[in-house]
Amino acid sequence: MLVLNFSLMHLAPGDVADTISQSMGGADQEILDQIRADYGLDQPFIVQLGRYIGNVLQFDLGYSFFYNMPVTELILQRLPATLILVITAQLLALTIGVVMGVISAQKPNGLMSHFVTFLALFGYSAPVFWTGILLLIGFSLHFQWFPVAGMRDVTIEGGFWVHFVDLIRHLTLPMITLASVFFALYSRLARASMMEVLGSDYVRTAKAKGLSVREVVYKHALKNALSPVITLAGLQFSAVISGAVLVEAVFSWPGLGTLAFQSIIARDTPTILGILFFSALVVIVGNLLTDLALRLVDPRVGGKK
Amino acid sequence: MSDKPIIIEDETPKAQSPFSEAWGMFRRNHAALVALFVLAVIVFMAIFGPLLYPTDPFEMVWAPFSPPGQEGFLLGTDYLGRDLLAMVINGAKVSLLIGLAAALVSIFIGVSIGALAGFYRGWVEELLMRITEFFQVLPTLLFSMVIVALFGASLPMITLAIGIVSWTAVARITRSEFLRIRELEYVMAARACGVSNTRLMFGVILPNALPPIIVQSALMVGSAILFEAGLSFLGLTDPNVVSWGQIIGSNRQYILDASYTVTIPGVAIFITVLAISLVGDGLNDALNPKLRQR
Numbered sequence: 001m002l003v004l005n006f007s008l009m010h011l012a013p014g015d016v017a018d019t020i021s022q023s024m025g026g027a028d029q030e031i032l033d034q035i036r037a038d039y040g041l042d043q044p045f046i047v048q049l050g051r052y053i054g055n056v057l058q059f060d061l062g063y064s065f066f067y068n069m070p071v072t073e074l075i076l077q078r079l080p081a082t083l084i085l086v087i088t089a090q091l092l093a094l095t096i097g098v099v100m101g102v103i104s105a106q107k108p109n110g111l112m113s114h115f116v117t118f119l120a121l122f123g124y125s126a127p128v129f130w131t132g133i134l135l136l137i138g139f140s141l142h143f144q145w146f147p148v149a150g151m152r153d154v155t156i157e158g159g160f161w162v163h164f165v166d167l168i169r170h171l172t173l174p175m176i177t178l179a180s181v182f183f184a185l186y187s188r189l190a191r192a193s194m195m196e197v198l199g200s201d202y203v204r205t206a207k208a209k210g211l212s213v214r215e216v217v218y219k220h221a222l223k224n225a226l227s228p229v230i231t232l233a234g235l236q237f238s239a240v241i242s243g244a245v246l247v248e249a250v251f252s253w254p255g256l257g258t259l260a261f262q263s264i265i266a267r268d269t270p271t272i273l274g275i276l277f278f279s280a281l282v283v284i285v286g287n288l289l290t291d292l293a294l295r296l297v298d299p300r301v302g303g304k305k
Numbered sequence: 306m307s308d309k310p311i312i313i314e315d316e317t318p319k320a321q322s323p324f325s326e327a328w329g330m331f332r333r334n335h336a337a338l339v340a341l342f343v344l345a346v347i348v349f350m351a352i353f354g355p356l357l358y359p360t361d362p363f364e365m366v367w368a369p370f371s372p373p374g375q376e377g378f379l380l381g382t383d384y385l386g387r388d389l390l391a392m393v394i395n396g397a398k399v400s401l402l403i404g405l406a407a408a409l410v411s412i413f414i415g416v417s418i419g420a421l422a423g424f425y426r427g428w429v430e431e432l433l434m435r436i437t438e439f440f441q442v443l444p445t446l447l448f449s450m451v452i453v454a455l456f457g458a459s460l461p462m463i464t465l466a467i468g469i470v471s472w473t474a475v476a477r478i479t480r481s482e483f484l485r486i487r488e489l490e491y492v493m494a495a496r497a498c499g500v501s502n503t504r505l506m507f508g509v510i511l512p513n514a515l516p517p518i519i520v521q522s523a524l525m526v527g528s529a530i531l532f533e534a535g536l537s538f539l540g541l542t543d544p545n546v547v548s549w550g551q552i553i554g555s556n557r558q559y560i561l562d563a564s565y566t567v568t569i570p571g572v573a574i575f576i577t578v579l580a581i582s583l584v585g586d587g588l589n590d591a592l593n594p595k596l597r598q599r
Contacts, residue, residue: 125579127534130571137564242446264454279444
């Protein structure tokens with residue numbers, strides 16, 4: 001798995017640009033009918049391809065004729081919203097997942113264990129947009145605890161904290177929805193790896209030394225049980241972004257997913273391809289961060305390779 | 306995985322066909338048995354439902370937003386006054402069909418790539434695994450949205466789009482199985498007998514690599530159904546067919562008036578995918594008995 005993360009790091013952006021332009025090649029036929037040679041689409045395929053790769057390497061993703069602004073600028077405008085959603089959801093899923101996994105690992109046949117297994121199945125089987133709508137019906141329409149859509153309330157005035165609280169209120173439901181898919185996965189793995197660690201010799205030694213159960217579990221075992229979970233979380237990044245697209249659609253969250261959806265309907269190809277490119281970048285950066293986190297948890301990781 | 310105790314039977318082993326042995330293991334997983342039954346009912350409904358309940362899912366049969374159980378419509382009507390039961394029944398066919406076909410596409414791609422990489426090693430493996438990693442980095446849903454948007458939202462295209470983005474897990478599993486099996490003695494023996502590479506790959510190694518691939522494929526059908534639901538929820542689907550995700554997507558604006566139009570198809574998706582993953586779990590028990598003895 002380390003090898004995998006390492007090779008992901010070496011994946012050059014040229015690679016990404018390559019395939020994106022290939023899908024652009026497919027787009028040409030359709031778009032040629034709609035727009036004229038202004039956009040340079042009458043050029044031979046190879047010329048376009050070369051030009052596109054060259055531009056992408058300079059972070060110029062073209063011009064969105066639908067939004068009337070450069071694609072890079074457009075995406076950077078929307079990127080923070082998606083990042084907030086994705087990162088908080090991942091953190092929430094990891095925290096709850098690990099806590100539940102650790103608790104249930106201490107009683108493998110207890111109530112909590114069965115609960116975790118059940119939740120894992122639920123998280124896997126329920127469509128994320130459906131979970132989102134159910135939460136929306138329950139907490140926004142029925143109880144009216146949370147706003148229905150969007151990321152901020154434009155009518156609100158006040159200092160930083162007022163806006164911050166407003167953001168949290170808008171964020172809560174989308175974040176929980178997105179996390180619901182993944183925390184079950186993490187808790188299952190955390191449970192399995194915790195059980196394995198708890199059975200190992202050094203944990204027995206720690207117990208024999210007379211340390212309390214609490215100390216053994218949280219000081220000695222947890223650190224070692226964490227690394228497979230973190231690795232998995234890194235691998236899930238592209239899935240989390242896919243989920244975010246749907247969640248954004250449900251809650252009208254003004255991020256990349258909504259932008260992607262709108263530009264697909266508007267047939268705004270440069271924007272779509274730009275988003276694809278950027279989200280791949282986000283995944284790669286996510287993998288890098290995962291590697292760093294792994295090294296923090298387990299210093300042995302840095303030594304290999 | 307459930308934590309049921311492993312029952313070790315002390316009888317003298319009888320000669321069993323691999324199939325009946327697997328079935329015997331599968332039968333012990335009760336959840337999987339129930340799930341298999343549920344799945345059978347759903348498949349039956351998808352095939353024969355439209356015959357038994359011949360209401361046209363596109364026809365306006367009653368006033369919009371008639372709640373379930375009243376005025377003669379078991380599941381009520383949607384925002385256009387269409388019969389929700391008819392829509393769910395007809396949607397089953399599309400959802401299952403796309404799920405199955407997309408899973409087949411991704412298994413075909415995944416097995417081919419994994420087999421080639423695991424069998425030939427060297428630069429072939431290097432190249433193919435790079436490609437696999439590349440596909441892992443792309444957010445799958447965005448990528449297939451792009452494919453569907455660019456090439457049109459016909460059913461075959463949707464199937465292909467889902468298949469193209471979801472084969473990486475199969476490729477990895479196939480490759481690692483091939484790497485393990487190709488070093489085994491019976492493969493050496495076959496190679497020494499002069500069996501051709503193609504036959505070695507597909508006649509000798511592949512059948513022995515199948516069990517984990519089958520388990521993964523079962524899960525894949527489930528995730529392909531979810532995938533299709535996601536795409537059609539976003540409206541990226543053939544407008545001339547009904548599918549579960551599409552019912553949810555098109556009724557989404559009306560959840561204030563009629564939340565059941567969203568809940569019911571969602572339950573259908575949920576139960577189907579749950580059943581498939583439980584069956585996959587059972588298959589795992591049946592085909593990898595060694596794993597159970599942890």
